[in-house]
Amino acid sequence: MQNENHYIHRNNWLRAAVLGANDGIISTTSLVIGVAAAGSSRQVILLAALASLVAGAGSMAAGEYVSVCSQTDLEKADLEREKNELEATPKEELEELADIYVKRGLDKQLARQVATQLMTHNALDAHAKDELGINEMTTPRPLQAAMASAASFLIGGLLPLLFTIIISIEKMVVSQYLSAIVSLAILGGIAAKIGGSNIKKSAMRICFWGTVAMLSSALVGSIFGMNS
Numbered sequence: 519m520q521n522e523n524h525y526i527h528r529n530n531w532l533r534a535a536v537l538g539a540n541d542g543i544i545s546t547t548s549l550v551i552g553v554a555a556a557g558s559s560r561q562v563i564l565l566a567a568l569a570s571l572v573a574g575a576g577s578m579a580a581g582e583y584v585s586v587c588s589q590t591d592l593e594k595a596d597l598e599r600e601k602n603e604l605e606a607t608p609k610e611e612l613e614e615l616a617d618i619y620v621k622r623g624l625d626k627q628l629a630r631q632v633a634t635q636l637m638t639h640n641a642l643d644a645h646a647k648d649e650l651g652i653n654e655m656t657t658p659r660p661l662q663a664a665m666a667s668a669a670s671f672l673i674g675g676l677l678p679l680l681f682t683i684i685i686s687i688e689k690m691v692v693s694q695y696l697s698a699i700v701s702l703a704i705l706g707g708i709a710a711k712i713g714g715s716n717i718k719k720s721a722m723r724i725c726f727w728g729t730v731a732m733l734s735s736a737l738v739g740s741i742f743g744m745n746s
C-alpha cells in the first residue's frame with residue numbers, strides 16, 4: 519500500500535513537470551513565431567523569447583503557489599468544520615458516516631458497526647477520508663511546487679530561446695515550428711506512457727493544439743507585420 523502511494527505521487531509529479539514543459543514550449547515558440555512572422559530583427563525576437571520565459575515562469579510559479587495554498591486552506595476549513603460538527607452532534611455524524619457506507623454497499627447494521635469502530639479509533643480521520651475525501655494530510659509545500667512549475671516552464675522554453683540565437687532569420691518561423699512539434703510529440707509520448715494512455719493519440723493531440731496556438735500567433739504576427 520505504501521509503495522503504491524509513492525508510485526502515484528511520483529507519477530503526479532512527473533505529469534506536472536511534463537505539462538509545465540509543454541507550456542514553456544508552446545507559449546515561447548508561439549510568441550517567437552508571432553514576432554518573427556511580423557518581420558522583426560533578431561534582437562527583437564530574442565527579447566520576445568526572454569520576455570516569454572520570465573513572464574511564463576513567473577506566472578506558473580504564482581499560479582501554482584496560489585493553487586496549493588487555497589487547496590490547503592480549503593481542506594483546513596473543511597476539517598475545522600467537521601471537528602466542530604463531531605463535537606456538537608456526534609450522533610448525527612455517526613449516522614452520516616454509516617449512510618455513506620450503506621451507499622457503498624454495506625447493509626445497515628454492518629455500516630453502523632464499521633462507522634462506530636472507525637469513529638472510536640479516530641473520528642475526524644474517518645470523516646475526513648470517507649466524507650470529505652481528504653485521504654492524507656500531506657505537508658503542503660507551495661513554494662516547492664511553485665519552483666518546480668517555473669523550472670519546468672523554463673526547461674520547455676530553453677530550446678526556442680536557443681533557436682532565436684542560432685537559426686537564420688529566414689528559417690526562424692519554420693525551424694521554431696518543427697522543433698516545437700518534435701519536442702511536443704516526445705513529451706506527449708512520455709506523458710501518455712506515464713499515464714498509461716495511448717501514446718500516438720496523446721502525441722497527436724498535443725501536436726494539433728500546439729499547431730493551432732503557433733498558427734494563430736503566426737497569423738497575428740504577419741497581419742501586424744504587413745501594417746507596419
Ligand SMILES: [Zn+2]
Pocket residue numbers: 600603611614615645649
Ligand atoms: Zn461528518
